[in-house]
Amino acid sequence: MAENKADLYRLKLPEDLKKLSFAQCDDLCRQIRTLLIKTVSKNGGHLASNLGTVELTVALHRVFESPKDKIVWDVGHQAYTHKIVTGRLDKFATLRQEGGISGFCRPDESEHDAFISGHSSNSISAALGIAYAKKLQGDEHHAIAVLGDGAMSGGLSYEGLNNAGKSETNIIVILNYNEMSISRNVGSMAKYLSQMRTKSSYLKTKTAVERVLDVTPVVGQPVKKVVRSSKNAFKNMLLHSTFFEDMGFEFIGPLDGHNIEELEAGLRTAKAMHKPVFVHVNTVKGKGYAPAEANPGEFHGVGSFEISTGNPDVVSADSFSSVMGKELCRLARADKHICAITAAMKYGTGLQYFAKNFPERFFDVGIAEEHAVTFCGGLASSGMIPVFAVYSTFLQRSYDQIIHDLSIGGLHAVICVDRAGIVGSDGETHQGIFDISYLTSIPNVTVYSPSNYDELRLCLKKAVLEDKAISVVRYPRGREASNKVLDSAGTGHVHIKNGGNSLILTYGRMFDNVSAAVGKLGKDGLKCDVLKLVKIFPIEDEIVKIIKEYDKVYFFEEAYKFGSLSEKIAAECGNIEAFAIGDYVHHGETADLLDELGLSAEKIYRVMKERSSHAT
Numbered sequence: 001m002a003e004n005k006a007d008l009y010r011l012k013l014p015e016d017l018k019k020l021s022f023a024q025c026d027d028l029c030r031q032i033r034t035l036l037i038k039t040v041s042k043n044g045g046h047l048a049s050n051l052g053t054v055e056l057t058v059a060l061h062r063v064f065e066s067p068k069d070k071i072v073w074d075v076g077h078q079a080y081t082h083k084i085v086t087g088r089l090d091k092f093a094t095l096r097q098e099g100g101i102s103g104f105c106r107p108d109e110s111e112h113d114a115f116i117s118g119h120s121s122n123s124i125s126a127a128l129g130i131a132y133a134k135k136l137q138g139d140e141h142h143a144i145a146v147l148g149d150g151a152m153s154g155g156l157s158y159e160g161l162n163n164a165g166k167s168e169t170n171i172i173v174i175l176n177y178n179e180m181s182i183s184r185n186v187g188s189m190a191k192y193l194s195q196m197r198t199k200s201s202y203l204k205t206k207t208a209v210e211r212v213l214d215v216t217p218v219v220g221q222p223v224k225k226v227v228r229s230s231k232n233a234f235k236n237m238l239l240h241s242t243f244f245e246d247m248g249f250e251f252i253g254p255l256d257g258h259n260i261e262e263l264e265a266g267l268r269t270a271k272a273m274h275k276p277v278f279v280h281v282n283t284v285k286g287k288g289y290a291p292a293e294a295n296p297g298e299f300h301g302v303g304s305f306e307i308s309t310g311n312p313d314v315v316s317a318d319s320f321s322s323v324m325g326k327e328l329c330r331l332a333r334a335d336k337h338i339c340a341i342t343a344a345m346k347y348g349t350g351l352q353y354f355a356k357n358f359p360e361r362f363f364d365v366g367i368a369e370e371h372a373v374t375f376c377g378g379l380a381s382s383g384m385i386p387v388f389a390v391y392s393t394f395l396q397r398s399y400d401q402i403i404h405d406l407s408i409g410g411l412h413a414v415i416c417v418d419r420a421g422i423v424g425s426d427g428e429t430h431q432g433i434f435d436i437s438y439l440t441s442i443p444n445v446t447v448y449s450p451s452n453y454d455e456l457r458l459c460l461k462k463a464v465l466e467d468k469a470i471s472v473v474r475y476p477r478g479r480e481a482s483n484k485v486l487d488s489a490g491t492g493h494v495h496i497k498n499g500g501n502s503l504i505l506t507y508g509r510m511f512d513n514v515s516a517a518v519g520k521l522g523k524d525g526l527k528c529d530v531l532k533l534v535k536i537f538p539i540e541d542e543i544v545k546i547i548k549e550y551d552k553v554y555f556f557e558e559a560y561k562f563g564s565l566s567e568k569i570a571a572e573c574g575n576i577e578a579f580a581i582g583d584y585v586h587h588g589e590t591a592d593l594l595d596e597l598g599l600s601a602e603k604i605y606r607v608m609k610e611r612s613s614h615a616t
């Protein structure tokens, strides 16, 4: 290999990383960035966050020894380089595709993935558990949490820090600071960290640092020497009086997260301390790809795109999220009590329109779903109408707050549950398959599941302006389908009579697949009625009455089967055969996954045809 060159495809990774010169590392990082851009431009994924962590990852794997040292990536959406250097280079083209590698960290995918990831802010707690386990087992290796400034807006991070600082374990917490959550990061901690990013450096306990450096080798020579020979490294690597120091951590930083030499010196120092250390690293979200550097929020998560321009291959039209966001604006214009709340998902949930039109009534609380719900409780208790728009999977965080801080007191709040059902390529951690079970188990909750945009508008209006207590409107990722049978009378259901003896019940997006299947059955001469639920919970007497009119009733439901609506209706009506989801659902295209789950139009058709042949 030439002195300044490294060949990504010929290295034995991660071991060979340690043999490279800094110049070779820089060359390797360039190649990794090119691979990241190429792969994500085809498969979609989290581009900007990954472009920001290339050097940090290489430095981590040079300084530490994974999997003996455990690296816990928060969210895991920035761990693509980690995957590439830990044995998954040859599979990287399959990223996020069915049967391919996951877009997040999964211990069942690699021994280098120390902990499951996907939901934010758990890394410090998980790393602390690992660090304690190591201590108890007499293992001197480190547990390293790597989290972003967005993840630092989540309360769980502070619960972890609170325990970790005084823990006498080998835990290292690395803050990957880039001023961004998905969009701009919010809150006072973001401001505080921003001051640290630019704070002029000083060495409060220089001698203590030097003592550590004297005994810390970096590829054969003392770190102090390396650090001193680097123009910026030593002046930037410091022990600093901070919030984190006050919590019991040694503090190192801010380090330039795109300078491997400086990163390495800082990480070696942290490693040598053998106590809780907090390392602040400055990175640029989208680093090295101009469109992503210019618009890191837009390139946080992307579908396929053209590399030369950064333009998406598919331009997004309206979606359930944008329709909800626009309709909420319409309602809020007429009623000044309506407030909108997001937990760091302004664009994903379609609340950007509300934020623009009603900034004083819009609240981005950071990645803090628990706080968001209790905050809604406070607003509601004082006469406002809070509308919290949140992904189904992230609302799981707020279960106690929904019960304790909203429901028991009978407060009126609206929860718009976005990404309800299968979401596709994000996989297990993000599929929205549990909200039906957990929400319909809480007293006095009303749940709507519109299957098209017009219904969504009607449901939202009812939820916001007419309902009492907690009202939930849930809808899937993406767009409405072409079949727009509407609950125009607002009864909460549509009963489609085709002259059949059997009835199919369904709701939400599944209605389209059921309709297509019933259409096909009709062509075979098999008649089947359909009951589409729109207000799905509580179960109305009218629904029970309709169900009891039929000999055979089937329920197709895109939700986890235990605690599902079909289970609850069956408990009241008895004669129902339910088809729902029986386990976690891996990543892949949504349509393919629904097919595998037996919930595509074709699979519904086949099973119904089979049932009809038994009946005749």
Ligand SMILES: Cc1ncc(C[n+]2csc(CCOP(=O)(O)OP(=O)(O)O)c2C)c(N)n1
Binding pocket: 049, 052, 075, 077, 078, 118, 119, 120, 147, 148, 149, 150, 151, 152, 176, 178, 180, 181, 182, 285, 300, 343, 344, 345, 367, 369, 394, 397
């Ligand atoms: C509990 C939870 N809420 C929301 C999200 C969605 N989400 C994924 S990444 C992200 C922003 C993370 O920002 P940061 O930690 O700073 O990482 P960066 O992308 O800037 O590197 C958000 C809000 C999530 N994964 N988990």
Ligand SMILES: CC(=O)[C@@H](O)[C@H](O)COP(=O)(O)O
Binding pocket: 046, 075, 077, 118, 300, 301, 348, 419, 423, 426, 477
């Ligand atoms: C990493 C994360 O949790 C989010 O970025 C999520 O992947 C967004 O999903 P959508 O693409 O459905 O908005």
Ligand SMILES: [Mg+2]
Binding pocket: 148, 149, 150, 176, 177, 178, 179, 180, 181
């Ligand atoms: Mg960030």
